[in-house]
Amino acid sequence: xxxxxxxxxxxxxxxxxxxxxxxxxxxxSILVLMGLELILNSANLNFIAFSKFKGLNIEGHIxxxxxxxxxxxxxxxxxxxxxxxYQNYHHIDVDEINKLKE
Amino acid sequence: MLFDFVFYMFAVxxxxxxxxxxxSKKMMYSAFSLLFTFFGMAGLYVLLSADFVxxxxxxxxxxxxxxxxxxGVMLTSKITGVDIKTGTIGKIQxxxxxxxxxxxxxxxxxTYLNVEWMxxxxxxxxSTTTHFIGFGLxxxxxxxxxxxxxxxxxxxxxxxxxxxxx
Numbered sequence: 001x002x003x004x005x006x007x008x009x010x011x012x013x014x015x016x017x018x019x020x021x022x023x024x025x026x027x028x029s030i031l032v033l034m035g036l037e038l039i040l041n042s043a044n045l046n047f048i049a050f051s052k053f054k055g056l057n058i059e060g061h062i063x064x065x066x067x068x069x070x071x072x073x074x075x076x077x078x079x080x081x082x083x084x085x086y087q088n089y090h091h092i093d094v095d096e097i098n099k100l101k102e
Numbered sequence: 103m104l105f106d107f108v109f110y111m112f113a114v115x116x117x118x119x120x121x122x123x124x125x126s127k128k129m130m131y132s133a134f135s136l137l138f139t140f141f142g143m144a145g146l147y148v149l150l151s152a153d154f155v156x157x158x159x160x161x162x163x164x165x166x167x168x169x170x171x172x173x174g175v176m177l178t179s180k181i182t183g184v185d186i187k188t189g190t191i192g193k194i195q196x197x198x199x200x201x202x203x204x205x206x207x208x209x210x211x212x213t214y215l216n217v218e219w220m221x222x223x224x225x226x227x228x229s230t231t232t233h234f235i236g237f238g239l240x241x242x243x244x245x246x247x248x249x250x251x252x253x254x255x256x257x258x259x260x261x262x263x264x265x266x267x268x
Contacts, residue, residue, distance in 0.1 A: 003109045005221055008146065009214040011113045015120055015139075017207035022124035025199035030174050034123050034136055037167065041143050044155075052150040055222040058234040062243055064155050065235070068162050069250045073257035075167045079174045080265035086178040087267070 008049035015042035027093040029082050033075060040071050109149055116142035129175050133168070140164050154232045 015038055022035030044064045051060025086092050088099075115138055122135030140163040147156035228234070239247050 003106055003149075005219055006214060007109065007113070008150070010211060011116060011146070013207060013210035013214055014117050016210060017203045018117075018120045018124050020206050021199060021203035024202060025196055026124075028129065030129070030171060030178065031124075031132060033171065033174075034132060037136065037163075037171075038120055038123065038139065041139065041163075044159075045143065045146060048147055048150045048152045048155060050219075052152070053219070053221040056151065056228060056231070058231065058238050061152055061155050061231060061235055062238050064152075065158060065239075066246060066250055068155075068158055069254060072162055072166055073254050075170050076261040077257050077264070079170055080261040082174060083177060083265045092178050 005049055005053040008045060012042040012045040012049070015039075015045070027095055029085070029092045029094045029097075030079075032094060033078055033082075037071065037075075040067055043067060105149070109146075112142045112145040112149065115139075116146065129179070130172075133172050133175055136171070137164060137168055140168065151228075151231070153230055154235050 019035045019038030019042065022038065023032050026032055026035065044067055047060040047064045047067070051057045054060075082092055085097055089097060119135040119138035119142065123132045123139060126132045126135060140159060143163075144156045144159045147153075147159060
């Protein structure tokens with residue numbers, strides 16, 4: 001069976017559901033961030049796959065580049081917030097954090 | 103034939119290392135599994151003839167985001183070797199989470215496998231996509247490009263401000 005659009009979509013669907021599983025079942029907020037990265041990557045794979053199978057439409061590539069840029073910004077801000085939370089709480093378990101400042 | 107083999111190899115790398123990220127009990131193992139996921143994704147991009155995006159993936163994700171995440175792991179735990187626990191929730195929540203993600207997977211797979219996607223048969227033969235991406239970024243997508251640049255600047259200044267010790 002020739003590798004088609006569906007193969008890539010199946011990989012992306014599995015990656016997305018693994019990311020969702022990581023986000024909803026982990027306490028550590030850095031693990032939640034990693035799940036988020038998996039979800040963003042699966043969305044990127046969809047963009048690139050559709051772009052390729054629509055005759056190398058370049059707009060999918062540009063959308064993917066913007067997603068990568070936003071992921072970098074998001075990780076930087078999220079890790080800064082996590083470091084602050086660690087200074088206040090001395091742990092980073094998402095289900096025990098209920099205040100942003102003292 | 104070789105193409106199929108390479109595709110399946112990268113797909114297995116991506117899925118298995120993503121499972122390593124979410125199922126591993128130790129933080130550092132998750133972080134390093136994420137490395138393999140990103141490399142596998144770059145390989146899939148190359149197979150989809152997205153050379154520029156593949157290189158960007160390696161440079162930004164592996165060179166930037168992963169290093170940031172490893173720094174986050176190091177700075178937010180008392181270092182006692184690699185066995186920093188990831189911490190999972192109770193049995194009931196774990197079951198509910200697993201059911202949720204399986205339902206998401208089933209819905210997505212059902213959609214992807216049953217919809218007749220509109221694909222075009224003829225492919226444009228290009229040697230590199232960089233030229234077209236640059237052309238697109240500086241004509242049609244000029245405003246989003248500058249907005250993304252300013253957003254990056256603001257986000258990194260904000261991150262440096264927030265993370266600084268008082």
